[in-house]
Structure formats: C-alpha cells, structure tokens
Amino acid sequence: MSHGKVKFNTLAVHGAGMPDLSKIKPVSIPIYQSSEFVFDSAEHGAAVMSGQEPGFVYTRLGNPTSQDFEKRMALLEGTDEGISFASGLAAIAAVMLTYCRPGDNIISSAPIYGGTFGLFKDLLPKMNIEIIYLPAKDIHELLSAKVNSKTKMIYIETPANPTLDVVDIAETVKAAKKHNLRVVIDNTFATPCLQRPIEMGVDIVLHSATKYICGHGDTMGGVVVGPKAEIDQIRPMAFKNLGGSIAPLTAWLMSRGLQTLPLRVERHSQNAMIVSRFLEKHPKVLRTCYPGLESCSAHQVAKKQMSGGYGGVLAIDLKGGREAGRKFQNNLKLCKLAVSLGSVDTLVTHPASTTHLAYSEEDLASVGMTAGFVRIAVGIEDPEDVMADLDQALSKI
Ligand SMILES: Cc1ncc(COP(=O)(O)O)c(C=O)c1O
Numbered sequence: 001m002s003h004g005k006v007k008f009n010t011l012a013v014h015g016a017g018m019p020d021l022s023k024i025k026p027v028s029i030p031i032y033q034s035s036e037f038v039f040d041s042a043e044h045g046a047a048v049m050s051g052q053e054p055g056f057v058y059t060r061l062g063n064p065t066s067q068d069f070e071k072r073m074a075l076l077e078g079t080d081e082g083i084s085f086a087s088g089l090a091a092i093a094a095v096m097l098t099y100c101r102p103g104d105n106i107i108s109s110a111p112i113y114g115g116t117f118g119l120f121k122d123l124l125p126k127m128n129i130e131i132i133y134l135p136a137k138d139i140h141e142l143l144s145a146k147v148n149s150k151t152k153m154i155y156i157e158t159p160a161n162p163t164l165d166v167v168d169i170a171e172t173v174k175a176a177k178k179h180n181l182r183v184v185i186d187n188t189f190a191t192p193c194l195q196r197p198i199e200m201g202v203d204i205v206l207h208s209a210t211k212y213i214c215g216h217g218d219t220m221g222g223v224v225v226g227p228k229a230e231i232d233q234i235r236p237m238a239f240k241n242l243g244g245s246i247a248p249l250t251a252w253l254m255s256r257g258l259q260t261l262p263l264r265v266e267r268h269s270q271n272a273m274i275v276s277r278f279l280e281k282h283p284k285v286l287r288t289c290y291p292g293l294e295s296c297s298a299h300q301v302a303k304k305q306m307s308g309g310y311g312g313v314l315a316i317d318l319k320g321g322r323e324a325g326r327k328f329q330n331n332l333k334l335c336k337l338a339v340s341l342g343s344v345d346t347l348v349t350h351p352a353s354t355t356h357l358a359y360s361e362e363d364l365a366s367v368g369m370t371a372g373f374v375r376i377a378v379g380i381e382d383p384e385d386v387m388a389d390l391d392q393a394l395s396k397i
Pocket residue numbers: 087088089090113115116157161186188189207208209210220221222340
C-alpha cells in the first residue's frame with residue numbers, strides 16, 4: 001500500500017507501507033505482532049465487527065498466530081475448536097466462570113494441581129459456587145450420590161499433579177452423562193499424545209501449555225478445546241470479559257512446540273519408565289509412584305486409557321522424611337531444583353521444603369503427600385545420566 005508523498009513525522013510512523021502479504025509464502029506462520037487489524041472500508045469493519053464476515057479486529061479477541069495454535073491443538077485433541085490463554089490457570093478460570101452461576105456447584109477429582117485448588121478455594125466461594133471434592137480413583141462411583149440440580153460440571157485432572165492419582169475417564173463420563181453433566185479434563189500431564197479424552201466422551205479438554213506443549217520451560221500459556229458449541233460459549237467470557245488472551249509470540253512458540261510434541265513426549269515417557277524402575281528398587285526410596293509401574297495402584301486404569309506411554313512425571317517417598325528431602329536436593333548436580341514440569345530438563349521438587357514448607361505431616365497427608373515426597377519431572381536427557389545424578393544424591397541422605 002502506498003501513501004503518496006508525506007512529511008517526516010508521517011514517514012516515521014508509516015514507513016513504506018505494508019508489503020503485499022499475499023505474495024510472501026513463509027514456511028512457518030508469521031508472528032502477527034499487531035494489537036489491531038485494519039479494515040478495508042467502513043462496511044468491511046461493520047461486517048467483521050458484527051461477525052458477518054470472518055476477520056480479525058483486536059488481538060485480545062483473536063489473532064491469526066493464536067488461531068494457528070488453537071487449530072493445531074483442536075486437531076491434536078480430535079475436536080473442533082480451541083481458545084488460547086496467557087496461562088493454564090487463566091484457561092481454567094474462564095471455563096469455570098462461563099458455566100457456573102451463584103448457587104451452583106462443581107464436582108472435582110482430588111487431588112488436583114495446587115494452583116487450581118487455590119483458584120477454586122479463593123475465587124469460587126466468593127461467587128457462592130461450591131466445590132465438592134471426590135477422590136480421583138473413586139469419583140466415577142461416588143459422583144451420583146453428590147450430584148444435585150445445581151451441579152454444573154465434573155472436573156477431573158488425570159494423572160494428577162503431584163501425586164499421579166488416576167481418574168477412570170470412561171467410567172466418569174458414563175456416570176456424568178446419566179445426569180447430563182459436562183465433563184472437563186485437565187490433560188496437561190498426558191497430552192493428546194498419550195490420552196485422548198474427547199474419544200472417551202469428555203466435553204472440554206484444557207491444558208497448562210506451559211508444560212509439555214511449550215516443552216522447553218521458557219513460556220507460559222493455556223488452552224481449552226472442545227466442540228464449537230462449547231467453545232462459542234467460553235470465548236466471550238475469556239476474551240471479552242476476562243481478557244487473559246495469549247500473546248502472538250507466545251502462541252507461535254506453542255505452535256512450534258506442538259510440532260515436536262509427539263517426539264518429546266515419547267522420550268519423556270521412555271525416560272520416566274526407566275528412571276522409575278530404577279528408583280523402585282533403590283534402598284533409599286520407600287515408594288515409587290508412576291502410572292507405568294505395575295506396582296502403582298493407578299496402573300490398571302492408566303493402562304486402559306493411556307497409550308504410547310505414561311508421561312514424564314513420577315513421584316517417590318524418601319526414607320528419612322523432610323531432612324532426607326533437603327539433603328537430596330542439595331546434592332543434585334544435573335537435575336534442577338525447580339517447580340513445573342514438561343521441560344527438556346529434569347526438574348525436581350520436594351514440596352515439604354519448598355512449596356509446602358508450612359505444612360505439618362498431617363497437612364501433607366491431607367493432600368496425599370508425605371514429608372519425604374519428591375516429584376521428579378524427567379526430561380529428555382540420557383536416562384543413564386539422570387539416574388547417576390539421582391543415585392549420587394540419594395547416597396548422601
Ligand atoms: C496440571 C496443571 N494444570 C494447570 C496448571 C496451571 O497452569 P499455569 O501454571 O500455566 O497457569 C498447572 C501448573 O503447574 C498444572 O500442573
């Protein structure tokens with residue numbers, strides 16, 4: 001587009017005008033780093049704004065790079081559409097606030113990620129929305145007794161963070177559908193590579209994209225996918241009211257992450273299996289929990305509903321409790337002491353001396369942990385190196 005002869009300040013703002021983008025064919029989608037989009041005419045603006053014509057208006061409401069990530073995500077989960085967010089928690093909040101009104105309740109599996117628990121505890125009661133928790137392994141059997149006319153959804157997280165409890169997805173869907181209830185799943189740990197909730201009848205799938213989707217521990221994001229009818233309900237709450245939309249650069253990084261997701265998740269899963277078999281026999285370890293281990297109580301259900309592996313996260317109980325956890329962390333050399341998971345690096349968290357420092361043994365037990373509980377999010381390094389590092393740190397406790 002040419003703008004004719006203009007003066008210096010105008011030149012500084014407009015430069016040479018936009019190139020003809022229809023003539024440029026990059027291999028990877030451009031990062032549409034623009035907060036607003038130009039209309040061709042007053043009529044075009046009116047048509048796009050009113051939804052009569054497809055198009056983009058304002059990046060909080062939608063952006064071509066974000067849309068690429070959303071479409072890719074919906075395709076991988078086997079559903080129609082998606083919407084992306086600045087974080088996983090923003091995605092969860094948008095879903096809750098779309099469907100729940102004062103007086104309603106939701107039934108959730110327990111345990112769930114601590115940040116989600118915090119959102120439910122701090123925000124939802126203020127709006128007079130009640131959360132009823134049921135244990136992950138029994139939720140499908142117990143939910144009918146708890147459902148009432150105010151129940152709006154069944155929310156499940158499986159495998160759960162950090163204890164790796166597993167919900168029987170198909171049975172939970174069956175029980176929920178008897179009451180015409182929507183099922184929402186947090187599929188962050190498994191990803192669509194290993195677990196396909198939509199095929200099991202789940203209505204809405206969400207992720208902390210910060211984890212395996214990003215894959216490199218450098219970017220925050222969230223995503224919700226589902227049938228068009230559901231996404232059309234969530235979108236106005238997400239983008240018009242709450243506004244926690246993803247940034248275009250972030251969406252681009254997430255799309256790039258998705259291109260290698262199957263490769264990375266396969267390696268994370270293989271490594272976690274090898275490392276958990278090693279830890280299961282280690283004399284300093286009381287108990288190893290990984291859904292892929294036959295000795296893990298969640299194994300049978302995990303085997304039924306996951307394929308291609310069991311993910312990258314495992315948990316152990318150290319002999320020697322809190323002090324053992326502290327020494328173990330301080331002696332690690334390769335594995336990093338950090339919250340989060342899904343990164344190429346192996347990340348280790350000992351809740352009793354970090355995230356749950358203020359918790360007594362009883363408090364820890366109430367959230368399914370012990371003082372010696374350690375979560376290990378196995379990366380994609382050579383597993384021999386990860387095991388050697390864990391082994392030398394374990395030998396010091
Ligand atoms: C299972 C799960 N869901 C949701 C979240 C929240 O995601 P975010 O930290 O991207 O807001 C997390 C974060 O750790 C998580 O582990």
